[in-house]
Amino acid sequence: MFTATDVLKAAFHEQPLDQLWSLISPLYMVDETQWLTELLPLATPSAAEKAQIADKTSQLIKAIRADKNAIQMIDALLLEYSLDTQEGILLMCLAEALMRIPDSATADALIKDKLSVADWQSHLAHSDSVFVNASTWGLMLTGKVIGLGNPAPQSPTQALNKLVNKLSEPVIRQAMHQAMKVMGHQFVLGRNINEAQHKGRPMRDKGFTYSFDMLGEAALTSADAKKYYQDYLTAIEAVGKDQYTSKTSPAPSVSIKLSALHPRYEVANKARVLTELYETLSRLLRRAVELDVAITIDAEEADRLELSLQLFEKLYRSDVVKGWGKFGLVIQAYSKRALPVLVWLNALAKEQGDLIPLRLVKGAYWDSEIKWSQQAGYANYPVYTRKEATDVAYLACARFLLSDLVRGNIFPQFASHNAQTVSAIAVMANHKDFEFQRLHGMGEALYNHAMAAYQQSVRIYAPVGSHKDLLPYLVRRLLENGANSSFVHRLVDARCPIDTLTQHPVDMLTSYDSFNNTQIPLPGQVFPDRANSLGINVDIISEAEPFESQVHHLLSKQWTAGPIINGVALFDQLFQTNDVHIETITAPYDRRIQVGSVAFASQEHVTAAISGAEAAFPAWQQTPVTEKAAMLEKLADLLEQHLAEFTALCHQEAGKTIHDSIDEVREAVDFCRYYAKQAQQLTPQTLTSFDGVTRTSTRQGRGVFVCISPWNFPLAIFLGQISAALVAGNTVVAKPAEQTSLIAARAVDLMAEAGFPAGVIQYLPGRGTDIGHALTSHPAIAGVAFTGSTPTAQRINISLASRVAKPVPFIAETGGQNAMIVDSTALPEQVVRDVIRSAFASAGQRCSALRVLFIQQDIAERVIALIKGAMEELNVGLPYLHQTDVGPVIDSNAKQKLLTHIEHMSQTQRKVAQLPLNNACTEGDFVPPTAFEIDDISCLTQEHFGPILHIVRFKASELAQVVERINQTGFGLTMGIHSRNETTYRWIEQHARVGNCYINRDQVGAVVGVQPFGGQGLSGTGPKAGGPHYLYRFTEQHITEQQIISEAKASGAIS
Amino acid sequence: MINHVTRFTDAQQAWEQWNLAPFDHKLSQLQAFSAALQQGNATLAKVCQFHLEQGKKWLAQPHRLIGPTGETNELYTAGRGVALLILDNTDHCQQAQQSMMAMLSAALLAGNAVLLCSDDITFNNAVNNAMQQAQLPAHLLHIIAFDAYPVLLGCDIRSAGYIGSSQVELSLNLQLAKRDGVIVGLVSETDLPAMSLAHDPLLALRFITERTRTINITAVGGNATLLELGSAAH
Structure with a gap:
């Protein structure tokens, strides 16, 4: 660990680039208290700064609250339907899934599922927004129209049939679709780049500019990556050829998400990333340079940071980009490594002489980072555990970015929706070479007033794409801002006193007893009575x-x-x-x-x-x-x-x-x-x-x-x-x-x-x-x-x-004949990730591994195509290499049995995909990962313990029969379910006779004491290993009589 | 003979509903059964009540298992299927009856249907009367002649209990092991003066199967709670 305040000393920056690089990784999960103690002096304002920041923040908030148009519709919706309420969560669940469901029966069932449990009426008239009240009336009315309530007791099969077969209610469905579209409009600037440019004009007239983000999640297949490449290219072309000119609105830019451009953008595939993805980006950058459209590389998960920097450096130094000065990236302040990354980037820019535009954000994957670290048993977290700590780190990074040592090397772009952060930056800056950024659909009022107050350029990060692609993005944004503690929420909530919003994060953080959040145990301490096993992060x-x-x-x-x-x-x-x-x-x-x-x-x-x-x-x-x-x-x-x-x-x-x-x-x-x-x-x-x-x-x-x-x-x-x-x-x-x-x-x-x-x-x-x-x-x-x-x-x-x-x-x-059931409410990309892991991880040699995937026919084509594409990206090879996804099977005997099954299936069923084996596999016992589409699970008379997946399509109306057919195999070990419909997945879980049921995730990797493991029927006797009843079976009872109650004897009741 | 197999089929169908019924529903039905026993045989009623109380401690509530954030994990129990319980003739008639009542109560509470093979008319009558009075679901519990058990061993029973002699216990255990299909362990009592099985508070665990249910809640906003924990409010 280095002394953080040294970053403000010129001598520190005279270290070789390699040496500065070496400061980054060791901070991956550094002790939070130690590192925040280092950062605090950087973030701490002088007395004059502090007074000025508080004053300016207060003025800004007063101006926003006085502005009748300040609360945007989406802000109002967030205010009313905070994620702390059941309705808020249900609304988001519905928004997340509804628009991708192709069949009306499943869509109707989902609407019913989500609307049946909430108290929509309680939200009515809480909000002044017509939009919110209209939504509430719609939701409440819908709940009544559907006529929900506690149905009379009936057999589960009847209930499910009723659920699945009930006549569709097209009016309700259409109304809900429309409501979801309205929500989508608030977050998406346009369905395509042309529409986005057109809709962005009014804001550009006001002096704002844009960074266009082509919506879409990580590509799972090469085909998806190619599609996203084309989207980005189209965006670059359109932005480059846009004739709009304005003296006050700077040129727009395009933001690129690397995971959309390569199906294996991950450290394990570093060689591919630094060649294939490098080539793809080079092509995009070449065009961007020709058209002079600035490009920003988006930040993603913490494990990809070091890889993204290596790729960035290679591109930045390439002839394509050299001398340009408009190739930039995003850095997340919640990452403990943010400051040394900025130091290294500054040195890189200084060495080459090309400006690096750099967006400083707080970070959008916080909850996932916490979860992954806990699952993997890391020593600590890569991110801070208090929001105030992230705010402090943000200001510490901003202090460095605004210093004279950085000016001319990095062009800082401060993205925040927090009036205090915005004011703090405006006060800390002693020059004008930076800009602010905000998300489309959020913080409009804040920046309308901030722009007027600080006279700084503001860029709007604007998603572009179909409403269907919006959903995962929307969920992340809502998660980020939807909790009622978030600044966005409190800013528009008139009940929240202004002085609570102007508090400096340094004061807030130092007022705690500890810098780390004691309510979030370290990954090693997530279990109440024992230590979690320690893991190593080989991506760092x-x-x-x-x-x-x-x-x-x-x-x-x-x-x-x-x-x-x-x-x-x-x-x-x-x-x-x-x-x-x-x-x-x-x-x-x-x-x-x-x-x-x-x-x-x-x-x-x-x-x-x-x-x-x-x-x-x-x-x-x-x-x-x-x-x-x-x-x-x-x-x-x-x-x-x-x-x-x-x-x-x-x-x-x-x-x-x-x-x-x-x-x-x-x-x-x-x-x-x-x-x-x-x-x-x-x-x-x-x-x-x-x-x-x-x-x-x-x-x-x-x-x-x-x-x-x-x-x-x-x-x-x-x-x-x-x-x-x-x-x-x-x-x-x-x-x-x-x-x-x-x-x-x-x-x-x-x-x-x-x-x-x-x-x-x-x-x-x-x-x-x-x-x-x-x-x-x-x-x-x-x-x-x-x-x-x-x-x-x-x-x-x-x-x-x-x-x-x-x-x-x-x-x-x-053994087992483990199945996964996927209905049309499921998110195909999530399903495919979980299917690939469940079926092919460990070369399919897990007791829990997925053998038979049941997919509702309405989404089967798309999901099967994705599975095929994702399989093609798997690397079969030497197990000690980081890049290897699938290793060998255990021995030649196992290999022969599996190959015989593949041969039989190839002759009798339809092969979906089979990976070729490369030269690395010739001397070992490898079996090519293979997928077949089969007529039914009954085609399989035994378990095939290897990387072979079988797929069955089913009609929505046949769900109950599917569960019955799985039960009839006699095995009952694991099952996976993918559905956003809680009624459906709970019904399946209840009726499937399996030991371990996993909902909306993969079905392998049971954790001791968390998912006790073991099956029923032909899959085992029980009790479950790693469960609270296991040890009893290894014991016998010894009884010592202590006291005989004479009354019982005397009564003759006991012989 | 075919009649016995039909009874198995009936019991299996009854089991499906019984197993899906909430624990409290099963408990209340069996408490009615216990109350009805009280009228005919107070000791058997006490045995039944003891195992309902002990079983309740283990089976009533799902265990919430604490793990990494973003998921809910629960462990709960279900019945294994149709249990075959065999009551042999012994010199310790009352102890045998009490031991069988212990098994019967535990097996039913755990969520199984029961085929009871017994020629003990007193015991059979007590059980039958109580079953009628308590209005247990149809076909949940069948009382069948002792000598029917070899045929029923050929059915897809999922639990087996025996009260009687060591010799029969050995032979029964081997017959069970030699069946094709699901492995079924034998729960047995041959030391009737000691009756350790009947006094075992964990007896219900011998008739259950365990299930875990893991729900990823990050996909649907569950981590909002986590965001809250990271916020200024704390």
């Missing part, structure tokens, strides 16, 4: 480089594994005595690469291991649960310390990609910590039973548990089973899948280091056919935890039941 240079370097060094290591009985590792002994066959382990992605050697266990080892575990049981059972839990906690810490090693092992032995490997270790860590906590809740319970006797019930270990784990989660499930069994008081004989014995052996090494006594964990690598029966037929076995195929589970069950012994717990997690 400062995080990725040390981690990747460690992994790289381990890739050439050779590992060994053999039975570990009573704490004695037998590999060396077996290797030397040649007692057993030593298996050579090779990498699934290249069978020429040797990874290590494994000595498989014999029947004698099985006997010895079980005896050892039996002998260790009494002492282990007596060990206090707190001690057992502490060992698990220690193991979790050790796993985190060995993250790089396990990542390397996962690449080499299991063919797992980088993200999958990190997730693997994180899940194992979560299991350890979760069960450690759960075990401590298995405290004795005293209660009086039905016979009047008070008893104390304790849960104790049952004896020796056999844990048989699969290769697809070689660390997480291996340790998940073992840690549960151990902490519940059992000793364990563990047999991992033979394909991943090395990973399991390394985990057992760490268990010893964590303090588990020698005999409590016995490790037996081997084939199921060789030692499986011996393990599960042994009379001493007190229970079995198994994850694997349904037929193997059935065999184990018979083996256990064939013993002359009392029935013991058999916890089996088995």
